[in-house]
Amino acid sequence: xxxxxxxxxxxxxxxxxxxxxxxxxxxxxxxxxxxxxxxxxxxxxxxxxxxxxxxxxxxxxxxxxxxxxxxxxxxxxxxxxxxxxxxxxxxxxxxxxxxxxxxxxxxxxxxxxxxxxxxxxxxxxxxxxxxxxxxxxxxxxxxxxxxxxxxxxxxxxxxxxxxxxxxxxxxxxxxxxxxxxxxxxxxxxxxxxxxxxxxxxxxxxxxxxxxxxxxxxxxxxxxxxxxxxxxxxxxxxxxxxxxxxxxxxxxxxxxxxxxxxxxxxxxxxxxxxxxxxxxxxxxxxxxxxxxxxxxxxxxxxxxxxxxxxxxxxxxxxxxxxxxxxxxxxxxxxxxxxxxxxxxxxxxxxxxxxxxxxxxxxxxxxxxxxxxxxxxxxxxxxxxxxxxxxxxxxxxxxxxxxxxxxxxxxxxxxxxxxxxxxxxxxxxxxxxxxxxxxxxxxxxxxxxxxxxxxxxxxxxxxxxxxxxxxxxxxxxxxxxxxxxxxxxxxxxxxxxxxxxxxxxxxxxxxxxxxxxxxxxxxxxxxxxxxxxxxxxxxxxxxxxxxxxxxxxxxxxxxxxxxxxxxxxxxxxxxxxxxxxxxxxxxxxxxxxxxxxxxxxxxxxxxxxxxxxxxxxxxxxxxxxxxxxxxxxxxxxxxxxxxxxxxxxxxxxxxxxxxxxxxxxxxxxxxxxxxxxxxxxxxxxxxxxxxxxxxxxxxxxxxxxxxxxxxxxxxxxxxxxxxxxxxxxxxxxxxxxxxxxxxxxxxxxxxxxxxxxxxxxxxxxxxxxxxxxxxxxxxxxxxxxxxxxxxxxxxxxxxxxxxxxxxxxxxxxxxxxxxxxxxxxxxxxxxxxxxxxxxxxxxxxxxxxxxxxxxxxxxxxxxxxxxxxxxxxxxxxxxxxxxxxxxxxxxxxxxxxxxxxxxxxxxxxxxxxx
RNA sequence: GCGGAUAUGGUGUAAUUGGUAGCCACGUCAGACUUAGGAUCUGAUGCCGAGAGGCGUGGGGGUUCGAGUCCCUUUAUCCGCACCA
Numbered sequence: 001x002x003x004x005x006x007x008x009x010x011x012x013x014x015x016x017x018x019x020x021x022x023x024x025x026x027x028x029x030x031x032x033x034x035x036x037x038x039x040x041x042x043x044x045x046x047x048x049x050x051x052x053x054x055x056x057x058x059x060x061x062x063x064x065x066x067x068x069x070x071x072x073x074x075x076x077x078x079x080x081x082x083x084x085x086x087x088x089x090x091x092x093x094x095x096x097x098x099x100x101x102x103x104x105x106x107x108x109x110x111x112x113x114x115x116x117x118x119x120x121x122x123x124x125x126x127x128x129x130x131x132x133x134x135x136x137x138x139x140x141x142x143x144x145x146x147x148x149x150x151x152x153x154x155x156x157x158x159x160x161x162x163x164x165x166x167x168x169x170x171x172x173x174x175x176x177x178x179x180x181x182x183x184x185x186x187x188x189x190x191x192x193x194x195x196x197x198x199x200x201x202x203x204x205x206x207x208x209x210x211x212x213x214x215x216x217x218x219x220x221x222x223x224x225x226x227x228x229x230x231x232x233x234x235x236x237x238x239x240x241x242x243x244x245x246x247x248x249x250x251x252x253x254x255x256x257x258x259x260x261x262x263x264x265x266x267x268x269x270x271x272x273x274x275x276x277x278x279x280x281x282x283x284x285x286x287x288x289x290x291x292x293x294x295x296x297x298x299x300x301x302x303x304x305x306x307x308x309x310x311x312x313x314x315x316x317x318x319x320x321x322x323x324x325x326x327x328x329x330x331x332x333x334x335x336x337x338x339x340x341x342x343x344x345x346x347x348x349x350x351x352x353x354x355x356x357x358x359x360x361x362x363x364x365x366x367x368x369x370x371x372x373x374x375x376x377x378x379x380x381x382x383x384x385x386x387x388x389x390x391x392x393x394x395x396x397x398x399x400x401x402x403x404x405x406x407x408x409x410x411x412x413x414x415x416x417x418x419x420x421x422x423x424x425x426x427x428x429x430x431x432x433x434x435x436x437x438x439x440x441x442x443x444x445x446x447x448x449x450x451x452x453x454x455x456x457x458x459x460x461x462x463x464x465x466x467x468x469x470x471x472x473x474x475x476x477x478x479x480x481x482x483x484x485x486x487x488x489x490x491x492x493x494x495x496x497x498x499x500x501x502x503x504x505x506x507x508x509x510x511x512x513x514x515x516x517x518x519x520x521x522x523x524x525x526x527x528x529x530x531x532x533x534x535x536x537x538x539x540x541x542x543x544x545x546x547x548x549x550x551x552x553x554x555x556x557x558x559x560x561x562x563x564x565x566x567x568x569x570x571x572x573x574x575x576x577x578x579x580x581x582x583x584x585x586x587x588x589x590x591x592x593x594x595x596x597x598x599x600x601x602x603x604x605x606x607x608x609x610x611x612x613x614x615x616x617x618x619x620x621x622x623x624x625x626x627x628x629x630x631x632x633x634x635x636x637x638x639x640x641x642x643x644x645x646x647x648x649x650x651x652x653x654x655x656x657x658x659x660x661x662x663x664x665x666x667x668x669x670x671x672x673x674x675x676x677x678x679x680x681x682x683x684x685x686x687x688x689x690x691x692x693x694x695x696x697x698x699x700x701x702x703x704x705x706x707x708x709x710x711x712x713x714x715x716x717x718x719x720x721x722x723x724x725x726x727x728x729x730x731x732x733x734x735x736x737x738x739x740x741x742x743x744x745x746x747x748x749x750x751x752x753x754x755x756x757x758x759x760x761x762x763x764x765x766x767x768x769x770x771x772x773x774x775x776x777x778x779x780x781x782x783x784x785x786x787x788x789x790x791x792x793x794x795x796x797x798x799x800x801x802x803x804x805x806x807x808x809x810x811x812x813x814x815x816x817x818x819x820x821x822x823x824x825x826x827x828x829x830x831x832x833x834x835x836x837x838x839x840x841x842x843x844x845x846x847x848x849x850x851x852x853x854x855x856x857x858x859x860x861x862x863x864x865x866x867x868x869x870x871x872x873x874x875x876x877x878x879x880x881x882x883x884x885x886x887x888x889x890x891x892x893x894x895x896x897x898x899x900x901x902x903x904x905x906x907x908x909x910x911x912x
Numbered sequence: 913g914c915g916g917a918u919a920u921g922g923u924g925u926a927a928u929u930g931g932u933a934g935c936c937a938c939g940u941c942a943g944a945c946u947u948a949g950g951a952u953c954u955g956a957u958g959c960c961g962a963g964a965g966g967c968g969u970g971g972g973g974g975u976u977c978g979a980g981u982c983c984c985u986u987u988a989u990c991c992g993c994a995c996c997a
Contacts, residue, residue, distance in 0.1 A: 043951065088950085165959095209993090269916080269917095270915095270916050270917065270991080270992080273915070273916060273992080274916085274991095274992055274993080275914095276915095277914095277915070277916095277992075277993055277994095278992095278993080280984090280996065282996075282997085284997080299997080301997070302997060303996095303997065304997075315997090380995095382995045382997095383995080383997075384995075384996065384997090386996090387996045387997080388996075388997065391997095392997045393997080394997085395997090399997065400913085400995090401995055401997075402997080404995095406922090437951090464964090467996080467997095468996095469993095469996050540966040576991080576992090579992080580992090580993095636962075652950075653938085653939075653950095654939095655950095717924085717936085717937075718924070718925090719924060719925060723918090724990080724991090725924075728923080728924070728938085729923090730923080730938060731923085731924065731937065731939085732938090733936040733937090733950095734936085734938060735937080737937095737938095740939090763919090784923075785924095785926090785936090786925095786926070786935090786936085788936080789926075789935070789937075790936085790938040791936095792936055792937070793935075796936085910936075
């Protein structure tokens with residue numbers, strides 16, 4: 001019987017579907033395990049061969065865990081709201097719901113062919129009202145809560161109102177946009193609208209007038225993680241800064257908890273580092289500087305209060321609220337012109353020109369609170385409005401940016417820390433002896449910083465403060481294809497809908513572009529009395545892992561019972577590109593729900609593995625310039641040639657299929673070839689997988705040619721999961737050959753089923769148990785490439801063997817990797833239940849002992865011995881030969897260098 | 913500029929975590945079978961050398977009986993952040 005992968009893969013896929021083999025329920029009798037893939041955005045292009053990499057890894061792990069006796073939750077769904085579908089709708093008039101539906105069908109079809117063990121009864125789609133009801137619900141909860149810094153958790157906004165009524169802001173320590181100060185009487189005197197205005201300063205979901213990333217081409221604002229190098233991540237359009245009224249989420253309230261929480265997570269260090277940088281915690285001092293001739297005080301933030309005696313000027317951002325006020329009559333024109341100039345520059349230009357020094361004096365002066373010196377105040381765009389207070393004290397001697405500015409404008413540079421060469425550059429290091437600084441002189445920098453924190457506070461000039469680079473997340477998008485906000489307006493006052501009114505469904509529209517007045521598409525909907533913006537892409541993906549636990553519950557996001565059982569994700573697999581977006585928002589969202597008692601774990605994803613990206617491997621042909629002749633790679637130097645991308649699907653092992661090439665495009669129909677050794681060899685390069693480079697390899701094509709099991713194993717065999725690597729179809733034969741060989745183990749040379757009950761030899765048992773140990777350990781360590789290699793070694797060692805005692809455990813061992821062939825062989829061996837219910841084999845140590853190494857130290861250090869043990873030797877017998885380090889030492893002193901020290905496994909380290 | 917990662921045959925990679933470098937594959941070469949096939953099987957294959965032998969994990973240095981692995985230094989590539997005070 002031949003290995004007919006097509007037939008048997010279809011057979012088992014439909015059997016799994018009919019039997020609902022992979023459907024799971026809460027089962028208190030078994031330990032749970034939750035394996036999750038980052039759900040895909042269903043784009044029109046379908047899946048290419050790189051997408052399933054992580055899915056295959058998680059599938060192998062799920063099947064393995066299940067086989068080890070765990071109740072495994074392994075769901076899949078779609079992140080279905082988003083920009084591309086809407087952009088497509090604007091161009092074609094096709095409703096995003098329609099194209100999304102089509103794309104999902106295509107994705108599902110492609111995924112099914114690979115044989116994943118998802119519980120599809122739990123599928124979620126973020127664009128469906130039953131799902132986004134809970135996205136809106138969470139938003140309402142955030143609107144109704146504030147973050148209490150004292151208790152370090154979210155609390156109902158009513159508590160805050162009660163506090164205001166009792167004592168005003170006195171004693172309130174809450175996360176907010178601005179520090180406010182008012183008494184109980186002042187609070188009582190406010191109108192409803194004014195009170196709401198104040199509360200917006202504290203709500204976790206709130207509306208505010210802020211600087212946003214505005215993308216004119218997309219017609220919407222974007223969050224920081226959706227902008228890269230001044231361009232939108234989706235589409236690559238320029239982004240400008242603009243002041244607008246927007247919904248935001250107060251993620252900054254959770255900055256410290258997100259930092260602390262990371263200690264307990266099994267994430268890669270590099271990913272944790274990216275999140276730490278993004279949060280950007282820095283400890284410093286807030287200091288108020290008097291302004292000469294004004295009762296205003298300029299508030300700044302500095303991490304180097306020790307350098308305050310070296311301050312020679314101040315700088316405020318062009319967007320600083322006092323800019324025009326600080327500009328004196330004679331400087332007003334210059335300041336205003338500078339502000340105008342800055343406004344015109346896009347974010348991208350600003351980034352590109354970071355080395356250019358620009359700025360202008362306001363004409364006003366500040367007073368150094370420590371030495372009374374008057375220092376000029378400048379405006380410059382090297383100070384950012386969004387960080388700290390938008391104003392700095394400049395210490396040119398010890399900050400390179402201040403140094404460049406001072407040099408450019410000829411300002412004083414006063415050293416206050418000994419070290420460096422100020423003729424050339426500033427001395428930024430946080431070490432050395434403090435000089436020119438009154439009472440700080442002679443101290444070490446770190447000592448001085450700490451003293452200054454106390455000193456600033458003691459003199460009433462400010463206080464020690466922790467600043468985060470993390471910004472509150474902008475939560476509205478001026479787009480159609482997203483969750484509507486369950487918010488109405490009375491005047492300018494936001495009124496939330498009641499929970500019972502959810503979901504607020506997205507209405508149908510005809511035209512997906514902005515209105516003539518520049519309003520979002522929802523403004524076109526007649527009778528739409530709610531917010532016109534919709535929620536951003538990350539809204540729907542922030543809590544989807546919770547919904548999978550209980551996807552059809554209409555009473556709660558997730559029932560307490562389901563949540564207490566499944567708790568959180570044990571293994572999360574996905575791309576690193578979500579490091580600062582989804583993975584931050586999800587943690588924030590989950591922590592918020594945890595504070596409110598809706599979920600039982602504060603961290604959503606215990607262990608996270610980032611699979612690498614699969615790049616494309618392009619192939620080239622070389623056309624002799626001006627002809628329709630194509631020259632093979634090795635001979636191209638002899639001609640003047642032009643390199644042309646050729647479809648990788650008509651190239652095999654870099655050899656071009658000449659007929660397929662002629663048929664590929666009409667202009668090549670009468671192509672001639674200059675061959676080497678009768679073949680046309682193509683050139684190649686590693687590039688991004690994209691249609692324009694003809695290097696997209698479709699998984700369906702591979703499944704068609706080799707079968708899903710081969711695709712699964714080959715993707716794993718390609719290299720370590722975390723590593724990015726090019727897709728290279730050359731080499732897939734090796735894996736396919738392995739599966740065919742595995743298949744043949746069950747049959748004799750005539751093709752008859754030949755599995756028998758003969759007793760296995762020690763050698764065969766040794767091979768089996770070695771393989772079991774290796775494969776199990778490799779799966780646990782996500783080292784799937786080496787486990788595939790272990791299977792191949794096993795087969796090479798086994799040769800021809802039809803023994804049930806060997807084949808059955810091997811088949812179970814293989815089943816997570818190649819489930820279809822394993823199922824088929826399992827049933828051929830006479831089993832009626834599916835193989836995924838079979839217990840995963842465990843190894844027996846007694847078959848593993850083979851040989852031991854010894855490295856005694858001879859006089860010249862060159863002697864090495866190896867001792868072989870018979871297969872039947874036990875670990876105990878080998879241990880008897882071990883000479884401990886102490887004994888070895890004594891023995892070495894006796895200078896008998898040829899004696900052997902034997903150590904199985906671990907080798908002892910000898911000291912001469 | 914700051915932070916992180918990586919570097920091993922013609923190619924993808926492996927190495928008991930300091931212990932025989934190159935497992936397993938691809939590719940290549942040779943052979944077998946064969947109504948020449950993109951099938952199957954066997955063998956060889958790091959480099960130099962006829963050989964003995966020598967060299968060899970990006971480069972240089974160090975620790976060690978012993979280094980791909982640890983330390984210092986340097987180069988290249990990739991990723992993240994980037995006027996964050």
